[in-house]
Amino acid sequence: MKTLLIVFHTHRSKTAEMADAVARGARRALVEAGAEDELRVIVKRCHEAGAQDLLESDALILGTPENFGYMSGMMKDFLERVFYPCEGRVEGRPYATFVAAGQDGRGAMTSIERVVAGLRLRKAHAGVVGLGELTPDVRANCEDLGAIFAAGLALGAL
Numbered sequence: 001m002k003t004l005l006i007v008f009h010t011h012r013s014k015t016a017e018m019a020d021a022v023a024r025g026a027r028r029a030l031v032e033a034g035a036e037d038e039l040r041v042i043v044k045r046c047h048e049a050g051a052q053d054l055l056e057s058d059a060l061i062l063g064t065p066e067n068f069g070y071m072s073g074m075m076k077d078f079l080e081r082v083f084y085p086c087e088g089r090v091e092g093r094p095y096a097t098f099v100a101a102g103q104d105g106r107g108a109m110t111s112i113e114r115v116v117a118g119l120r121l122r123k124a125h126a127g128v129v130g131l132g133e134l135t136p137d138v139r140a141n142c143e144d145l146g147a148i149f150a151a152g153l154a155l156g157a158l
């Protein structure tokens with residue numbers, strides 16, 4: 001069985017709601033494809049997740065608020081903790097990012113991409129940025145992100 005790992009941090013609630021939507025979309029896609037036995041979806045907050053989780057996963061989706069034009073401190077802490085134990089051991093695995101932001105989001109997205117490029121993960125989706133209040137459209141985009149990863153992994157097409 002393959003594993004999709006979703007790791008996120010939230011200060012208040014928006015990134016957590018986006019993470020819920022990503023996981024919901026992934027699980028729904030598995031049910032629709034009759035592929036529940038093909039993939040497990042694991043959701044962890046940054047402080048709960050570590051190198052072993054990443055090593056045991058087949059794909060990674062990261063979620064963070066944008067803080068001061070960057071990923072959240074907790075996401076940076078997660079990436080700092082996993083970087084050296086995972087360097088050279090996760091190359092080519094697909095990843096994507098979702099960002100909760102007030103009015104921008106690009107700094108959080110690019111800061112994650114820079115670090116993850118060092119792990120040689122493969123960007124498999126443009127990611128989702130949700131600005132301002134969480135809208136139904138952003139929720140749907142998060143569900144689509146999860147569905148694309150789940151279906152792609154289950155079918156061996158990602």
Ligand SMILES: Cc1cc2nc3c(=O)[nH]c(=O)nc-3n(C[C@H](O)[C@H](O)[C@H](O)COP(=O)(O)O)c2cc1C
Nearest residue numbers: 010011012013014015065067068069101102103104
């Ligand atoms: C300390 C702090 C810094 C922030 N910096 C930015 C920023 O640089 N760019 C931006 O678009 N939003 C910024 N925001 C807004 C948050 O990214 C936004 O409210 C986000 O939805 C919070 O997600 P959460 O509810 O999951 O914590 C900041 C918020 C806080 C509290």
